[in-house]
Amino acid sequence: MLEPLGDPLAKLVFELSKLPGIGEKTAGRLAYHILRQDRAYAASLADALLRAKDTLKLCSSCFSFTDQELCSICRSPQRDAGLICVVERPSDVRAVEAAGAFRGAYHVLHGVLSPMDGVGPEELKLRELVARMSSGSAPVREVILAMNPSVDGDVTSLYVSRLLKPLGVKVSRLALGLPVGGALEYTDRQTLGKALENRVELQAT
Amino acid sequence: MLEPLGDPLAKLVFELSKLPGIGEKTAGRLAYHILRQDRAYAASLADALLRAKDTLKLCSSCFSFTDQELCSICRSPQRDAGLICVVERPSDVRAVEAAGAFRGAYHVLHGVLSPMDGVGPEELKLRELVARMSSGSAPVREVILAMNPSVDGDVTSLYVSRLLKPLGVKVSRLALGLPVGGALEYTDRQTLGKALENRVELQAT
Numbered sequence: 340m341l342e343p344l345g346d347p348l349a350k351l352v353f354e355l356s357k358l359p360g361i362g363e364k365t366a367g368r369l370a371y372h373i374l375r376q377d378r379a380y381a382a383s384l385a386d387a388l389l390r391a392k393d394t395l396k397l398c399s400s401c402f403s404f405t406d407q408e409l410c411s412i413c414r415s416p417q418r419d420a421g422l423i424c425v426v427e428r429p430s431d432v433r434a435v436e437a438a439g440a441f442r443g444a445y446h447v448l449h450g451v452l453s454p455m456d457g458v459g460p461e462e463l464k465l466r467e468l469v470a471r472m473s474s475g476s477a478p479v480r481e482v483i484l485a486m487n488p489s490v491d492g493d494v495t496s497l498y499v500s501r502l503l504k505p506l507g508v509k510v511s512r513l514a515l516g517l518p519v520g521g522a523l524e525y526t527d528r529q530t531l532g533k534a535l536e537n538r539v540e541l542q543a544t
Numbered sequence: 545m546l547e548p549l550g551d552p553l554a555k556l557v558f559e560l561s562k563l564p565g566i567g568e569k570t571a572g573r574l575a576y577h578i579l580r581q582d583r584a585y586a587a588s589l590a591d592a593l594l595r596a597k598d599t600l601k602l603c604s605s606c607f608s609f610t611d612q613e614l615c616s617i618c619r620s621p622q623r624d625a626g627l628i629c630v631v632e633r634p635s636d637v638r639a640v641e642a643a644g645a646f647r648g649a650y651h652v653l654h655g656v657l658s659p660m661d662g663v664g665p666e667e668l669k670l671r672e673l674v675a676r677m678s679s680g681s682a683p684v685r686e687v688i689l690a691m692n693p694s695v696d697g698d699v700t701s702l703y704v705s706r707l708l709k710p711l712g713v714k715v716s717r718l719a720l721g722l723p724v725g726g727a728l729e730y731t732d733r734q735t736l737g738k739a740l741e742n743r744v745e746l747q748a749t
Contacts, residue, residue: 346611346616347595347611348596348600348609350592350595351592351593351595351596354588355592357585357589358574358577358578359574361574367635367638368564368565368635369564369566371633371634372563373563373593373597374597374600378597378598380559381593381594381596381597382594383559384559384562384590384593385589385590385594387552387555387556387558387560388556388586388589389587390552390555390556391553391555391575391586392578392579392583392586392587393583395553395579404553404576404579406551406552406553411551429579430572430576
């Protein structure tokens with residue numbers, strides 16, 4: 340799709356279609372929706388875009404997005420700074436927070452090791468993760484690896500665990516198994532294999 | 545979802561999630577994507593939003609969006625003004641144009657008749673359609689109804705055809721039948737019924 344010159348509608352569709360997962364058809368639908376709304380909506384979306392881009396930077400401790408030096412999680416005295424959940428991307432912090440089951444801190448790697456794409460350890464926030472093990476007010480008791488269950492995620496998990504183990508910190512990773520609400524019948528072989536392998540013994544009560 | 549107060553990231557996600565078909569998860573994904581790009585992208589999207597909203601209005605002849613008095617299709621001497629394709633929404637103009645098979649003009653009704661939702665003939669650009677039959681430089685030879693094949697679309701088609709017939713203009717509607725590339729096996733009963741009903745005789749060659 341070429342950059343449109345004069346037409347403001349084509350230009351809006353063009354800009355929207357650069358978003359991930361938004362093709363030209365969806366971009367057209369979004370553009371027409373925006374045109375049907377009050378001007379206030381376009382204005383507040385435009386403002387939110389620029390304000391987010393201008394004020395957000397990476398937290399100096401965990402490297403998720405924040406508009407301050409430290410993000411709200413790293414600043415919070417309610418969170419357990421001795422427990423660090425390592426994730427690939429800032430959006431993964433959002434996902435884990437939404438589960439509501441984690442009260443520790445995070446560390447965002449900003450990617451996974453991927454020799455094919457030229458991403459080595461230097462491209463990730465790994466040195467900063469190691470530095471957090473020794474510095475910081477509270478000693479780190481456990482690091483939970485929460486990389487995606489993909490080949491690159493698994494390789495990265497292995498790399499990070501080998502990096503941290505010599506420092507005497509406990510390293511764990513998220514359980515693999517059946518998704519809640521899923522059905523055995525529709526579960527892929529590998530997931531079912533992991534669910535069997537990681538089976539949990541039930542205690543007699 | 546409540547309006548977020550301080551956090552620029554939450555605010556951007558909130559504004560994006562107002563778009564149709566964009567839930568909170570997708571909005572989060574889009575927001576993180578935007579934050580990973582150069583500031584120039586956020587700026588050009590914000591600019592496109594405001595410029596589209598500020599400059600686009602309805603074409604005074606066909607009522608699709610344009611930044612001038614008449615849209616580029618109504619202005620074009622290449623287009624056949626004697627052939628008018630009537631559609632529900634401005635986005636339908638885009639869809640028909642993309643097919644590349646129509647060289648006439650358009651008329652956007654801005655909705656369909658829907659007594660349940662309180663949309664009567666007065667809410668649509670029907671009087672303006674009737675006015676185009678008599679005024680205009682070229683006489684209108686044919687009106688092609690291209691409303692969606694839904695109950696409301698069918699009712700509106702019938703209404704418009706009864707409105708135009710007394711004026712002596714030919715009124716047609718888009719063919720219903722099998723979608724190209726579709727399979728008989730997966731075609732719903734009604735579509736298959738229409739495909740049978742509207743079958744086209746093959747000429748011996």
